[in-house]
Amino acid sequence: MKSGFIGIVGRPNVGKSTLMNSMLGEKIAITSAKPQTTLNRITGIYTDLEYEDGEGIQMIFLDTPGIHKPHNKLGAAINETAVNTLDGVDVILLIVDGTQDFGKGDEAVLQLLEKAACPCLLAVNKTDLISPEEYLTLYNRYETTGIFDDIYGVSALKGDNVRMLRDRLAGYMQDGPMYYPEDIATNHPERFIVSEIIREKLMHYLKEEVPHGVFVEIESFEEPEDGDGITEIGAVIYCEKKSHKGIIIGKNGNKLKGVGKAARKDIEALIGGKVYLSLWVKVKENWRDSERTIRNWGYKDDR
Ligand SMILES: Nc1nc2c(ncn2[C@@H]2O[C@H](COP(=O)(O)OP(=O)(O)OP(=O)(O)O)[C@@H](O)[C@H]2O)c(=O)[nH]1
Ligand SMILES: [Mg+2]
Numbered sequence: 001m002k003s004g005f006i007g008i009v010g011r012p013n014v015g016k017s018t019l020m021n022s023m024l025g026e027k028i029a030i031t032s033a034k035p036q037t038t039l040n041r042i043t044g045i046y047t048d049l050e051y052e053d054g055e056g057i058q059m060i061f062l063d064t065p066g067i068h069k070p071h072n073k074l075g076a077a078i079n080e081t082a083v084n085t086l087d088g089v090d091v092i093l094l095i096v097d098g099t100q101d102f103g104k105g106d107e108a109v110l111q112l113l114e115k116a117a118c119p120c121l122l123a124v125n126k127t128d129l130i131s132p133e134e135y136l137t138l139y140n141r142y143e144t145t146g147i148f149d150d151i152y153g154v155s156a157l158k159g160d161n162v163r164m165l166r167d168r169l170a171g172y173m174q175d176g177p178m179y180y181p182e183d184i185a186t187n188h189p190e191r192f193i194v195s196e197i198i199r200e201k202l203m204h205y206l207k208e209e210v211p212h213g214v215f216v217e218i219e220s221f222e223e224p225e226d227g228d229g230i231t232e233i234g235a236v237i238y239c240e241k242k243s244h245k246g247i248i249i250g251k252n253g254n255k256l257k258g259v260g261k262a263a264r265k266d267i268e269a270l271i272g273g274k275v276y277l278s279l280w281v282k283v284k285e286n287w288r289d290s291e292r293t294i295r296n297w298g299y300k301d302d303r
Contacts, residue, residue: 002051002173003058004090009082011105012036012066014097015125019156020044020063023166028186028193029063030200036212037203038065039078039299041085042196046166047182057170058178062089067109074288077300083112091172092120093165098130098153102141113147119172122148123165128155190271191218197266198235198279201259202248210247213240213288215297230274233267238284245281256281 008016012035021027021044029042044061051057064085065078086092094113096106113120124138135153142151150168154161180187195216203211220234239245249256256279264277287293294300 001056001058001176001178002170003060003176003179004173005060005062005088006169006172007085007089007092008061008063008095009067009085009092009109010095011097011109012068014066014095014100015156016066016095017042017063019095019123019125019154019162020061022156022159022162023061023169024185026185030196030203032200032203032211034203034211036066036068036075036078037200038063039074040065041081043187045180045185045187047178047180049182051170056178057173058180059166059170059173060179067112068105072288073291074294074299077294081299086112086116089118090174091118091169092116093123093169094120094148095123095125096138096142098124098126098135098138102138110145110147119149120147121165121168122151124151124153125156127153127160128158191221193270194218194221194233194267195235197270198237198259198263201262201266202237204262205255205259206248210239210244213244214238214248215284215287217297224273228273230276231271232276232278234278235280237279237281238287239281240283240285240287242283245283248281 008020010016017029017031017038020029024044024046028044030037042063044063046059049056062085064082067079067082068075070076070079092113122142124135127135139151142148152161152165154165156162195218198216199214202214215238217236217238218233219236222232224230237248239248260277260279264275267275267277
């Protein structure tokens with residue numbers, strides 16, 4: 001059996017979570033067009049018991065928040081989560097956005113990688129949006145750093161080269177135990193994934209500052225007593241301002257209904273049964289700057 005850990009890092013919005021989901025063939029991490037969608041480290045597990053010549057493999061992907069210049073305590077905490085992931089993995093996969101020119105933020109990430117003790121691969125993502133010349137410019141820029149064992153152009157969205165990249169990463173797995181049972185794709189509790197799904201819909205439906213100031217807490221999760229009953233879930237959406245509360249609820253409650261309906265569909269697919277979802281909105285001012293709140297809500301990496 002080969003197994004190991006792959007740290008997925010990069011700046012916000014480059015497609016880390018999309019690429020992890022694509023390598024898993026399953027949606028575990030939420031994604032959105034807005035930066036700072038991922039706030040915790042998200043584990044995605046790929047197991048194939050017949051990988052090569054009958055030998056099995058288990059690849060444990062660690063998707064991380066985008067590395068950025070923090071503006072509040074939450075930002076600092078999630079940055080730390082990403083940077084900590086560079087330690088204790090077998091291989092690091094840096095993802096960059098092929099549509100963006102190399103800049104200061106990229107330089108800062110490279111400086112972090114220079115200190116990493118394990119091998120690094122690079123994926124230039126979103127190749128579906130760029131020309132071969134644009135790809136080559138980025139390729140050359142990164143190639144000269146000497147940090148990467150290999151550089152791949154991929155499209156996480158279209159799946160181009162994703163299989164090849166996963167096979168290359170598999171080469172870094174070592175003889176080791178099976179850390180998780182064969183049939184699980186993540187080690188996060190269902191409630192956490194449910195709260196993430198709700199947050200994803202909020203990211204999609206809300207504009208500008210509002211979605212970044214929301215946090216979702218599952219208050220109740222009651223599974224049916226018989227197999228095909230309804231799972232009843234109650235969740236609270238915390239936001240930072242009274243005015244945001246109004247925006248989230250929307251005219252005649254329409255916004256919140258839309259979020260609830262979209263989330264319910266995904267949650268039903270996740271748990272494979274009917275769901276009754278109740279959502280409430282509450283205000284918790286400046287929670288992104290409250291050390292205690294951040295820790296209580298699990299955004300602090302306390303390894
Ligand atoms: N065109 C195109 N869009 C992509 C590709 N990969 C990701 N995206 C889009 O880029 C946006 C960001 O994707 P995410 O996977 O959420 O990015 P992330 O790096 O995880 O972002 P954070 O969690 O905020 O750090 C989403 O709108 C994706 O649909 C790709 O290969 N091609
Ligand atoms: Mg992400």
